[in-house]
Amino acid sequence: MKAFMDTLETIKIGDFSLGSLLSALLILLVGIFIVKILMRLADRLISRPNVPKTLHGFLHTGIKALLYVLLVMVAMDSLGIPITTLVAVVSVAGVAVSLALQDSFSNIASGVFLLANKPFEVGDFVEADGVSGVVTEIGFSYTRLTTGDNKYIFIPNKQIFSNKIINYTYQETRRVDIDITASYDAPTEAVKKSLQEACDAVPGILEDPAPFVGLTNYGASSIEYVLRVWVKADDYWPVRFALNEKIRETFEANGVEMTYDHINVHMVEDKTK
Template sequence: MILHSASDITQTATDSLNSIMDASIGGFTFEKFISTAILIIVCLIVRRILIHLIGGFFKRLAIDRTLWNFLMSAIKGILLFTVVVIVAESLGIPSSSLIAIFSVFGLAISLAVQGFLSNLAGGLMILVSKPFSVGDFIDVASYTGTVTQTSLIYTHLLTSDHKVIYIPNSEISASKIINYTRQTERRIEIFVTASYDSPIADVKNAIQEVLDRLPDILKDPAPEVHVSAYQDSSIQYVVRGWAPTDSYWNAYYDLLEGIKDAFDRHDIEMNYPHLNVHMVKDTDIPVQAMKESSNFISAADNPKTILSKDS
C-alpha cells in the first residue's frame, strides 16, 4: 500500500513536471526558457573571458590609454551584440532580421550624431598617428598652446595666458599641426638692421660676441651671422642660433636684448624710418617742380623749406 502510494506520488510529480515543461507562453516552452537562460549565462561568461584576454593583450602592446579605453568599449559592444544574436537565434528569431533592425537603427543614429562621429574619427586618427602628446607645445587650427589632455572628441589646449581651449578633433585632423617640442633643439632666427656707415665686419663681430656669451645658445650647430639684404637706408643681417627646446624663449629674448646692448657699446646705429629736413637758402628750382618731385616735398608753400624722406 505504501509502495503504491509512493509510486502514485512519483507519477504525479512527473506528470506535473512534464506539464510545466510542456507549458508555453507566447509559443515558447518552459524548456526553451531554461535552455535560453543557460545559453545566456554561458555566453556572458565567455564574453568576460574574451574581454579579459583581449585587455591583457592590449596592455602588453603599451598603446595609448585613451585608445585602449575606446578599443575595449568597442570590443565589449561587439561581443554583447554577438551574444544578443546568438540568443535570438536560439529563440527562433532570424539573425538577418535582427541585423537589419540594428542597421536601420545605427543609420538613424549616425545621421543624428554626424558631428560627433566626425570628431570621434578625428580622435582615432590622432591617437593612432600621434602627431603630438600631452605636454607638447603645438600650433593647430590658429591656436597655440600646450596639450593638457587628448580625448576621442576634444583636445584640450592651455595657452600662454592660461586659457583652456577645447578644439574638436575633426578640426585638428583637417588642419596643419606644428609641434614645437617634438625635437630637442630649435633654431632661433632674428633679422636686424645696421647703418651703411657701420662696417659689416664690426656688426658681425658684435653680434657674434652676444652669441658666444649666451649660455642657452648651442655651440653645435654653430651660430651664424650673415648679410641678408641691402635696404634703402640700412643693411639687413640675419642671425641664426640653436637652443634647447625648453630654453628657446629665454635664448630668444636674451639674444634680442644682447644685440641692442652690443650695438650701443660698439656705436653701431640701428636704422629706423625717419625724415631729414633740408633748408635751401637760394634755389632756382620752380616751386611747381619741387612739388612734383618724388624726393622733395614743399612745406607751407615755402620754396626754401624742403623735406626729404628717408626710410
Template sequence: MNTDTISQILELSIGSLSVEKLFYILLLTLLCYIVSKILLKIFKRIIQRFSPDRSIQVFLNNGLKILLIFISIIIITEYLGIPTTSLVALLSVASLAISLSVQGLLSNVAGGLTILFTRPFAVGDYIKLDSLSGKVTQTGLIYTQLLTPENKTVFLPNSQVAEGRIINYTSQTQRRIEIFVGASYNAPVEDVKEALHEAIRSFPDLIQEPLPAVHVRNYQDSSIQYVIHAWVPTELYWDAYYILMEEIKKSFDRHHIAMDYPHMNIHMIGDENNG
C-alpha cells in the same frame, strides 16, 4: 529521475517554444558568450602589442564587442526560425538614423583615430594649430585639449585638428633661433657682425654644432638687415631668444651702432638766381 521523466519535461512547451528548444537556445547563448570572450581576449592582446594607446584599445574593443553581439543575435534568431533579413534591414535603418544624428560626433571620432594612429603630437608637446598655440594636455577620441600660454584650457574638436595645419615645436630636441636686426648703413659690416657675435656669446647654452652664424640678409631703404641663426635645446628656446634680444641692443650701444628706423632724407636745393 528516469529517462521517461526527462523526455516528458523536454516535450513541455510554452506556446510554440518547447523546453528542449529553450535548453538549446540557452546552450547556444552560452556558447556564443564563451566564444566572444575568447575572441575579445585574443583581440585585446593583439591591439596591446600594436597600439599602446588606451583610447584606441577601448574604442576597438567596444567596436568588436558590439559586432559579436550582433552576430550572436543573428545566430540565435536563425535557430528560432525567425527570418533574419528583416532584422538585418531594421538594424541597417537604425544604424543609418543613428549615424546621421551623430554625424559630427563620428567625424570627431574619425579625426581622433587619425591623430592617435599617425601621432603628429603627444601629450606634453607644444603645438600650433592654425592660429592657436598651446601645450597638449590630453588627447581623446572626441577632443584634443590644449593649455595656452595665458593658462586657458581649450578643447579642440578632433575633426578640426586632423584637417588643420599642425606645427609641433617640441617633437625635436633642438630648435633654431632666427632674429632679424637692422643696422645703419654708416656702420661697417664687420663691426655689426662682431657686435652681434658678442651678444650671442652672452648665452653660453647655445649649441656649438652647428656654430651660431650672422649674415647680411637684405639691403633695405633705411638700414642693412642682418640675421642671426643659432641652435639651442628646445626647452631653452624662449629663454635664449629673449636674452639675445636684450643683449643685441646692449652690444650695439657699446659699439656705437645705430639701429636705424625707416626715415626719409630731404635735401633742399636753393634757387641760385635768388640771392
C-alpha cells in the same frame, strides 16, 4: 521561495513579468559593479609605460563602451528579447544617428588617423588649426591643448587632421632666427662682432651648429642682417628673449646704430611771397 517567484512571474507589466524585470534590474546593478572593477583593472594595464599616452583615453572609452553594451545585451536576454532584435534596432538607430552626427563621426575617424600617424603625442608643443599649445589630451572627438597663458583649447580632430600641424618638440633642437637692421654707417664686421658677443653672453646657445650671421638685404635706410642660433627645444623662448636684450646692449657698447622707420620733413620757403 519558489511560490513567491511564481507569483512574481504572474504579475505583468506590459509585455514582461515583474520577475523578469527584477531579474534584469539585478543583472544591471551587479553588472555595473563588475564593470567598475574591470575598468580599474583595465586602467592599470592601459597606464603601463609600454602603452602610449595618446592611446589612454581612446582605450579607456572603448573598453567601457564595449562592457556596457555586453551588459545591456545580457539584461535584454534575461527579459527574453532576442539579440537579433537588439542588433536590428542598433542598426536602424545607427543609420539615423550617423546621418545626424556626421561631423562627430568624422572627428572620431580623424582621431584614429592621428593616433595611427602620430604627428604628436601628449606633452608635445604644437601648432594646429592656428592654435599653439601643449597637447594635454587626445580624445575620441577633440584634442585638448593648453596654451602658454594656461587656457584650455578644445579643437575638433577633423580640423586638426585636415590642416597643417607643426610639432615644435618633435626634434630635440630648434633654430632661433632674429632679423636685425643696422645703419649704413656701421661697418659690417662691427655688426657681426656685436652679434657674436651677444651669442657668447647668452647661455643655452649650442656651439654645434655654430651661430650664423648673414647680410640679407640692402634696405632704403638700413642694412638687414639675420642671426641664426641653435638651442634645445625647451630653451627656445628663454634664449630668444635673452638674445634680443643682449643684442641691444652689445650694439650700444660697440657704437652700432639700430635703425628704425622715420620720416624727414624739409620745410621749403615760399619765395613767391
